[in-house]
Amino acid sequence: MSDRRSRPPRALSPLREHLRDTFWFAPALTLVCACVLWFAAAALDEEIVSYLRDERAYDELQDLISVAEDTKQIVVTISSAMMTFIGVVFSISLVAVQMASGQLTPRVVRIFVRSRISKLTLSVFLATFVFSLLVLSSYESETDPRRVTSLPFVQSVLTAVLVALSLLLFIVYVSSTLRLMQIGPVLDRITRDTFRVLGRMPAGRPGDGALPDETARIAHTGRAGVLRDVHVARLVRAARRQGVVLRLIPRLGDFVVPGTPVLAVHGGAPPARYALRYTVSVGVERTLHQDLAFGLRQLSDIALRALSAAVNDPTTAVQSLDRIVQVLAATVRLPLGTVHHRDRKGVVRLVQDVPGWEDLVDLAFEEVRRCATDTPQVTRRLLAGIDDLMLLAAPDRQGPLVRHRALLVQAVERAVPDASEREFALFPDRQGIG
Known part of the structure; x- marks a missing residue:
C-alpha cells in the first residue's frame, strides 16, 4: 500500500470520463465507422467486378450477380426490421431499468448509462441498420455481366456478419439488463x-x-x-x-x-x-x-x-x-x-x-x-x-x-x-x- 501511495498524482482526463457518462458518443462514432466500412467495401466490390470483367470471367461474374440478387431481399428485410427491433429492445430495457431504479435507487441508472455492453449493443444495431441501407444503394438493375459496374458481394457478406454480431450482442445485452434488476450484481x-x-x-x-x-x-x-x-x-x-x-x-x-x-x-x-x-x-x-x-x-x-x-x-x-x-x-x-x-x-x-x-x-x-x-x-x-x-x-x-x-x-x-x-x-x- 505504501508503494501505491507514494506515486505521483495521475493526470485527470475529464473528457474520457465525461464521454463515458454519455450515451450518444459511442453510437455516433460507430455510425461514422459504418459509413467508412461501406465505402471501403464498395470500393473492394468495384475492384472485384473490374478484375473479373477485365479477365473476361463472365461465368464467375454471373454467379456473383446471382448471389447478390439472392441476398438483396435479405438486406431489404434487415434494413426494414432492424430499426423496429432496436426500438422494441431498448423500450423493454428502459422499463427494466426504471423498475430497478424504483426498487433500489435512481443512481443505478448511471450504471446502465456507463455500461459498455449497452453502448456496444446500440452501436452495432445502428451500424447494421445504416450499413444495410447503404448496401441497398449499391444494387443495380443491370444483370448483364458485360455491363455491370457495381456488385455488393463483399457488402452483403459484411451485412450478414453485422447481423450475426447483433444477435450475439442481443443475447449478452438481455443477460446484462436482467442482472441489473438483481440486487446482488x-x-x-x-x-x-x-x-x-x-x-x-x-x-x-x-x-x-x-x-x-x-x-x-x-x-x-x-x-x-x-x-x-x-x-x-x-x-x-x-x-x-x-x-x-x-x-x-x-x-x-x-x-x-x-x-x-x-x-x-x-x-x-x-x-x-x-x-x-x-x-x-x-x-x-x-x-x-x-x-x-x-x-x-x-x-x-x-x-x-x-x-x-x-x-x-x-x-x-x-x-x-x-x-x-x-x-x-x-x-x-x-x-x-x-x-x-x-x-x-x-x-x-x-x-x-x-x-x-x-x-x-x-x-x-x-x-x-x-x-x-x-x-x-x-x-x-x-x-x-x-x-x-x-x-x-x-x-x-x-x-x-x-x-x-x-x-x-x-x-x-x-x-x-x-x-x-x-x-x-x-x-x-x-x-x-x-
Whole structure:
C-alpha cells in the first residue's frame, strides 16, 4: 500500500470520463465507422467486378450477380426490421431499468448509462441498420455481366456478419439488463467501482508544519453543479510556477454555485486564470471517478430504500450492509482526511480535503442505524459488521464505531420493550438472521 501511495498524482482526463457518462458518443462514432466500412467495401466490390470483367470471367461474374440478387431481399428485410427491433429492445430495457431504479435507487441508472455492453449493443444495431441501407444503394438493375459496374458481394457478406454480431450482442445485452434488476450484481458493481476509486486515491503525504497565510481566494465562475473532478497535476503545476500553495475549499461531491470560493491561495498572488482552466469539473450529478464517498452514498441509499415502509425488504438492506462493511474494511487503515500534494521537489503545492474515517463511518451507518431499530435482521447484521470493523481498526479509529454501536443499542432498547426480543435483536449475526 505504501508503494501505491507514494506515486505521483495521475493526470485527470475529464473528457474520457465525461464521454463515458454519455450515451450518444459511442453510437455516433460507430455510425461514422459504418459509413467508412461501406465505402471501403464498395470500393473492394468495384475492384472485384473490374478484375473479373477485365479477365473476361463472365461465368464467375454471373454467379456473383446471382448471389447478390439472392441476398438483396435479405438486406431489404434487415434494413426494414432492424430499426423496429432496436426500438422494441431498448423500450423493454428502459422499463427494466426504471423498475430497478424504483426498487433500489435512481443512481443505478448511471450504471446502465456507463455500461459498455449497452453502448456496444446500440452501436452495432445502428451500424447494421445504416450499413444495410447503404448496401441497398449499391444494387443495380443491370444483370448483364458485360455491363455491370457495381456488385455488393463483399457488402452483403459484411451485412450478414453485422447481423450475426447483433444477435450475439442481443443475447449478452438481455443477460446484462436482467442482472441489473438483481440486487446482488448491482451492489457488486457499485462496490467494484468504489474500489477503483480507492486505487485512484490522492497520493499526497501529510505536510510539514502549517500553511502560509491565506492571501486570496478564487471563486467559481462556471455553471452551478456538483464538483466531480479535480485535475491534481495541473493545479500542482500552476501553484509551482506561481510559488504558492493552493487549497481546494469544497470537497468532491459538494454543490457549488457561481461566486462560491473553490480555491484558496496561500503565500502569494493567485495564478493567472488561464493557468487554472480545466482544473475543476462541475456537473449535474456526482460520479465515482474520484468521489470515494459516493459509493457509500449509493449503498446507503439502497439500504434506506429497502427499509422504507413502501418496500420493506430487510434482506436487501442486509446485502447492502455486507458491501458497506467490505468498503469500510478496505479503508480502515488508509490515510484519510487532508491530503498534501507535492511537486517534483517535494514542496507542498496543493491541499485537498477528502473524507476522513469518521465521515465515512457516519455516512455508512448513521441513516441506516436510525431506520433499522425495529428490524432485528438489520440490527443484528449492523452489530456484526461494527464488531468485525473493530477488530480491523486501529485504536485511534475505533471511536466512531464504538459510538454507533452504543447508539444502536440504546435505540433498540427504547424501541423494543420485551427483554427476550431485545436480546435477539442485539445479537450480532453476519447474515442478519442466519
